[in-house]
Amino acid sequence: MLDNGQLLPDRVSAPKTSPSFARLVDLQLIESDTGTLGVADAATHIGFPVLRTYFLTGVPNGKGRGGHAHKTMRQCFICLRGQVTIVVSRCAESLKFRLTDYSEALVVDPGCWRDLYDFSSDALLLVLASQPYTERDYIRDHTEFLEWELAESEASVPFIDLARQDSDLQSAVADAVHEVIRSGVYIGGPQVAEFEAQFAEYCGVAHAVGVGNGLEALALTLAGWGVGPGDEVIVPAHTFIATALAVDRVGAVPVLVDVEADTGLMDPALVQAAITPRTRAVIPVHLYGQPADIDGIREAIGGRDIKILEDAAQAHGAFYRSRRCGALGDAAAFSFYPTKNLGALGDGGAVVTDDPALAAAVRRLGNYGGLRKYEHQVIGGNSRLDPMQAAVLSAKLPSLDRMNARRAELASLYLANLADLHGLALPKTHAYAQPVWHVFAVRCEGRRDELFRFLAARNINANIHYPAAIHQQACYAGRWPGQSFPVAEMWARDVLSLPLDGAHTNAEILAVIEAVTDFLSIPQHA
Structure with a gap:
């Protein structure tokens, strides 16, 4: 690092394999008898879309460049000719790199201080940037940078930060969006068909049909089966309201059953008692990313x-x-709302099934009641996954298992460090399940709201999924007179969702753990 023109000692020299905030990546070189073609691909090599390009050359002997930080900009440095040394610093760690040819590039994350020096007389340094120039992104004083860095380290822990969550995928997502724009196909088309095929294969089923959102996926499936007025559909009392709304959308009657006390999932033991001659379907919810007991529900249905x-x-x-x-029931409904484990850049959904007749019915109902233009066999509507969202989902799908594994790592941190704390019930996972931890939902009996406020005071953003059971919603007032769903009400009263997504750091999760532990050490009536 340069301080008033003086080079300070380097703390660390990073190898090429370093996964740190600055790293060397190999570029693609294609040699031929007509010369060398060098490729720095945004998605494959540098990891971000390039929105600005500039170069440095003719730097006088003994002079340096840089001496600043970028708050949000990512950069990629390629030495096309000559040599240059770059030192990148963040959080009291400095990494030193010597670029000597164009076979590799240095990729630098946002939030880093960089110093460039020891340019050879013939040096030509190409810089690829993730965003256009804006002075607001620069920090040019090192003391100011250290103060900004400290403030960032003490910043709040977000419940979810979609911009940060997708940072590793932004090149692939941007390429997908641009491909749709270049294609000129904005409804249907190959991007939708490609994603449907990919997602069906991923789920292990024969068919996937893209629709407008998760609610439509539920409702169109029920409609595709002919469920309607006079029919009953069993749903859990503790779930997002869309599960019940889908039943109302087709004119059927939602029949509520209570949930398991330790998981919040549909209780198979209560399904059997809720079945009547009018029951046409059961909708178990894989709540919080925890699979419901499908075999138990199938046993309750009894053939x-x-x-x-x-x-x-x-x-x-x-x-x-x-x-x-x-791939467990007769069909499944997915949402691709942006906060989901596989999220789009807007609304989207899908129905997956092994039943070709159902897939065709859902596709027909979501396309104005027909499969071909101006041919409408049934009364339908407009509920289609658009190519932009399909392309984004195709770009993100290959990373889904990796991101789910990261969620599992963070969930393990919670489970190991919050175990046996008096007054806190941790999520339980059945032996048959491998959850994806969409939400890390704990229960704090009698003190949930107090814990929520305590975390907020520590700059930790929690959430509540869900503060009211289905029968407690105003739109359903009086629908189930005389019925009681005490476990669902308990979950609504006590549940609190702690921060957890694939972009959270271990340090952030440990900060949440410390705050929850501190709260539970306070006597209840202190």
């Missing part, structure tokens, strides 16, 4: 002609007895 529709809106990639959620 009757009753469909199982998985609400898998929170379970992208979860396993139940070595099978993916989505």
Whole structure:
């Protein structure tokens, strides 16, 4: 690092394999008898879309460049000719690199101080940047940088930060969006068909049909089975309201059953008692990314002609007895809302199934009641996954298992460090399940709201999924007179979702653990 023109000692010299905030990456060189073609691909090599390019050359002997930080900009340095030394610093660690040819590039993350010096007289340094120039992104005083860095380290722990969550995928996502724009196909088309095929294969089923959102995925599936007025559909009392709304959308009657006390999932023991001659379907919800007991529900159905529709809106990639959620019932409904484990850049959903007749019915109902233009066999609507979202989802799908594994690592941190704390119930995972931890939902009996405020005072953002059971919602007032769902009410009263997504750092999760532990050490009536 340069301080008032003086080079300070380097703390660390990073190898090429360093996964740190600055790293060397090999570029693609294609040699031929007509010369050398060098390739620095945004998605493959440098990891971000390039929105600005500039170069440095003719730097006088003994002079340096840099001496600043970028708050949000990513950079890639390629030495096309000559040599240059670059020192990158963050959080009291400095990494030193000597660029000597164009076979490799130095990729630098945001939030780093950089110094460039010891330019050879013939040096030509190409710089690729992730965003256009803006003075607001620069910090040119090192003391100011250290103060900014300290403030950033003490910043709040977000419940979820979508911009940060997708940073590793931004090149692939940007390329996908640009490809749709270049294609000129904005409804249907190859991007949608490609994603449907990929997602069906991922789930282990024969068919996937893209639709407008998760609610539409549920409702169109029920409609595709002919569920309607006079029919009943069993749903859990503790879930997002879309599960019940889908039943109302087709004119059927939602029949509530209570949930398991330790998981919040549909209780198979209560399903059997809720079945009547009018029951046409059961919708188990893989809540919080935890698979519901499908075998137990199928046993409760006992061979009757009753469909199982998985609400898998929170379970992208979860396993139940070595099978993916989505391939367990007669069909499954997924949401691709941006906060989901596999999220789009807007709304989106899908129905997956092994039943070709159902897949065709859902596609027809979501396309104005027909499969071909101006031919409408049934009364339908407009609920289609658009190519932009399909392309984004295709770009993100290959990373889903990796991101789910990261969520599992962070969940393990919570489980190991919050175990046996009096007053806190941790999520339970059945032996048959491999969850994807869409939400890390704990229960704090009688003190949930107090804990929520305590975390907020520590700059930790928690959430509540869900503060009211289905029968407690105003839109359903009076629908289930005389019925009681005490476990669902307990979950609504006590549940609190702690921060957990694939972009959280271990340090952030440990900060949450410390805060929760501190809170529970306070006497309840202090």
